[in-house]
Amino acid sequence: xxxxxxDLLALVAVVNAGGFREGARASGRSASSLSDAVRRVxxxxxxxxxxxxxxxxxxxEAGARLMERIVPALGxxxxxxxxxxxxxxxxxxxxxxxxxxxxxxxxxxxxxxxFLKAYPDIRLEIVTEESxxxxxxAGCDAGIRYDERLEQDMIAIPIGPRFQRCATAASPAxxxxxxxxxxxxxxxxxxxxxxxxxxxxxPLWEYERDGEIVSVDPSGPLxxxxxxxxxxxxxxxxxxxxxxxxxxxxxxxxLDSGALEPVLTPWWQRFNGPFLYYPGRRYLPSxxxxxxxxxxANRDPG
Numbered sequence: 001x002x003x004x005x006x007d008l009l010a011l012v013a014v015v016n017a018g019g020f021r022e023g024a025r026a027s028g029r030s031a032s033s034l035s036d037a038v039r040r041v042x043x044x045x046x047x048x049x050x051x052x053x054x055x056x057x058x059x060x061e062a063g064a065r066l067m068e069r070i071v072p073a074l075g076x077x078x079x080x081x082x083x084x085x086x087x088x089x090x091x092x093x094x095x096x097x098x099x100x101x102x103x104x105x106x107x108x109x110x111x112x113x114x115f116l117k118a119y120p121d122i123r124l125e126i127v128t129e130e131s132x133x134x135x136x137x138a139g140c141d142a143g144i145r146y147d148e149r150l151e152q153d154m155i156a157i158p159i160g161p162r163f164q165r166c167a168t169a170a171s172p173a174x175x176x177x178x179x180x181x182x183x184x185x186x187x188x189x190x191x192x193x194x195x196x197x198x199x200x201x202x203p204l205w206e207y208e209r210d211g212e213i214v215s216v217d218p219s220g221p222l223x224x225x226x227x228x229x230x231x232x233x234x235x236x237x238x239x240x241x242x243x244x245x246x247x248x249x250x251x252x253x254x255l256d257s258g259a260l261e262p263v264l265t266p267w268w269q270r271f272n273g274p275f276l277y278y279p280g281r282r283y284l285p286s287x288x289x290x291x292x293x294x295x296x297a298n299r300d301p302g
Contacts, residue, residue, distance in 0.1 A: 004037075007037040007041050008070060008074065009027075009074065010027070010034045010037035010038060011041055011063075011066075011070075012070065012074065013027040013029070013034065015057075015059055015063070016138070016139040018057060020034050020035055020057065045066075047062045048060050048063075049062060071139065075279075078285060090120070090121050091119055091287055091289070092287070093121075093122060093123070093285060094122070094123045094124075094125055094287065095122055095125065095141055095285070095290075095291055096127065096139060096141050097126055097143065097144065098135050098140040098142070098143040098144075099126060099128060100128065100144065100145065100146075101128050101230065103144040103160070104128050105230075106249045107160035107161075111160075111298075112124060114294075114298070115291065118294065119290050119294075122291075130199075130227050131197070131198060131199060135278065141278060141287070142276055142288055142291070143276075143277055143278070144274050145274065145277065146275070147271070147272050154277045154279060155277065155278055156275040156277040157275060157296065158275055158299060162272070162273045163271070163273055164270070165247075165268045165270050165271070166205075166206070166245055166246065166247060166271075167262060168187075168263040168268070169243070169246075169255060169263055170190075170237060170242065170261060170263055171237060171240045171259065171260060172258070173240045174191075174237075174243070178191070181243075181263055181264055184207040184216050185216060187218045187264075190218065190220070190242065190243050192205075192218035192244075192245070193221075193223075193236055193245075194218070194220060194222070194224070195230070195233070195245075196224065196225055196226060197225075197227075198225065198226075202223070207264065209267045218243075220241075234246070234250070234251070234254065237254075237260060238254060238260060276295060278292070
């Protein structure tokens with residue numbers, strides 16, 4: 001039984017994008033050609049691989065099992081074909097990175113432009129996602145995360161600043177009206193703007209000073225999705241709605257301008273910066289190898 005490689009790639013494009021139209025936009029093929037390709041694969045295998053509705057396209061159990069096996073295999077095929085890139089003067093191809101919004105906002109801006117100028121034949125695709133994912137199953141070459149537990153076959157290298165802090169801040173008008181917290185537990189008496197991950201988890205606010213670690217679970221008038229509504233929450237804090245807890249680098253422009261006033265600064269907890277992680281394969285795709293080399297050559301010591 002033979003199945004055309006392009007048909008399998010079409011199936012992967014549809015599943016990764018969550019639909020035929022979305023897959024068409026991502027792959028540069030027409031939605032009808034993707035539908036025909038998936039139908040051919042299903043016919044040859046004799047099993048339905050996708051459940052199609054008017055609102056979504058999701059893998060069946062058989063489709064999900066196939067994706068678990070086929071995506072890494074297709075990655076290896078792509079890596080094998082990529083070996084010829086070693087005979088080119090400059091690396092080429094597409095590099096797909098899976099990163100959290102914080103990395104896209106705070107880490108990558110200073111990296112992307114010089115990297116793409118150094119490697120003009122490489123195309124960079126950024127996928128933002130807050131949960132820890134299997135980068136290969138997600139159709140990506142590498143990811144960026146903070147101190148996550150990585151699988152044994154993953155390699156992790158530092159990228160961006162080596163240490164960061166989460167800052168707490170509010171507008172001067174809010175603090176003048178409600179008072180300035182002196183201890184993290186004082187936040188329980190304040191209106192706090194809380195971030196929530198797509199998983200539904202709402203992380204505690206953590207502080208540390210002189211060996212004392214304090215975690216608080218404050219409440220307030222606004223809960224925002226970490227993946228996409230952070231700027232809305234920052235503006236709400238600037239407008240005096242309450243206290244915000246966020247990466248110091250994200251709030252720095254507002255702290256510098258005076259739009260926000262730092263709160264509990266001696267308690268701000270420092271943590272390790274992010275890591276670039278990728279599968280520990282013998283042969284890395286040339287765009288990923290170029291990116292790894294670039295990151296290591298331009299590592300931020302701070």
